[in-house]
Amino acid sequence: MNLSNMRISTTLVLGLLTLIPVSANAEGLGGYAVVDPSTGVVHGVIVANSSDPFGNGGVMPHEYMGCPAGCIIVQQSTADQNGNVAGVHGPNVSYNQERNVFQMEQSNSSQSQTVIESALNSISVETEINVNRSSRVYEFGVQDLINTNGQFQYSEVSPSQNTFAGVSTTTTEYECEESAIICSRLSSIKSTIAGVETVAFSERSTEMQVLKKVVVEAKAKIREHISLILSMLDRWIID
Numbered sequence: 001m002n003l004s005n006m007r008i009s010t011t012l013v014l015g016l017l018t019l020i021p022v023s024a025n026a027e028g029l030g031g032y033a034v035v036d037p038s039t040g041v042v043h044g045v046i047v048a049n050s051s052d053p054f055g056n057g058g059v060m061p062h063e064y065m066g067c068p069a070g071c072i073i074v075q076q077s078t079a080d081q082n083g084n085v086a087g088v089h090g091p092n093v094s095y096n097q098e099r100n101v102f103q104m105e106q107s108n109s110s111q112s113q114t115v116i117e118s119a120l121n122s123i124s125v126e127t128e129i130n131v132n133r134s135s136r137v138y139e140f141g142v143q144d145l146i147n148t149n150g151q152f153q154y155s156e157v158s159p160s161q162n163t164f165a166g167v168s169t170t171t172t173e174y175e176c177e178e179s180a181i182i183c184s185r186l187s188s189i190k191s192t193i194a195g196v197e198t199v200a201f202s203e204r205s206t207e208m209q210v211l212k213k214v215v216v217e218a219k220a221k222i223r224e225h226i227s228l229i230l231s232m233l234d235r236w237i238i239d
Contacts, residue, residue: 171197
């Protein structure tokens with residue numbers, strides 16, 4: 001193989017970096033999704049010059065990354081200005097043949113963190129904050145990476161509807177032995193739940209809307225730790 005006419009192209013796939021040699025300056029060069037037509041799941045992305053690289057009507061002639069022979073090949077992106085190729089695949093990435101669009105789902109997420117508000121040798125007050133977010137769905141068509149500096153551009157489906165976030169806190173007071181060096185739940189001989197707070201959001205909200213709802217409902221512990229809660233909500237909040 002003559003490597004003088006080859007270029008190393010990077011395929012970025014859900015955090016995995018694969019180096020694939022591809023011909024430089026090839027017309028139609030890009031990332032092509034390998035899709036199971038029965039499920040729509042994108043099992044992998046190959047580097048090719050067209051959606052029919054094998055000359056058989058645009059299907060994989062053999063099994064590829066768990067997709068059986070006969071899986072269809074669909075263009076997902078062009079090469080960027082440097083000839084690099086990027087693609088996304090996985091169980092959360094699918095292709096809709098009728099609409100000719102790809103979808104990527106961000107699954108439900110749950111985070112928990114404990115805040116120690118006061119700690120003495122004999123008493124500790126700890127608040128456990130739980131934040132749950134519903135899944136989010138993004139759509140994208142064939143990506144022209146030349147004009148986006150190699151970055152994928154996604155559009156969120158119904159960004160304000162069909163979403164949910166819940167914030168709950170449980171504040172517990174722990175009593176420890178006098179000789180305890182650090183008073184905590186680990187060395188406690190007795191605990192008492194001092195309060196339970198809950199706030200639910202049925203739709204995506206801005207940071208100000210989140211703040212307003214928390215303050216209006218007078219959720220003391222949630223309000224005290226609002227900066228932590230906002231960071232845990234992360235991308236759920238509408239900019």
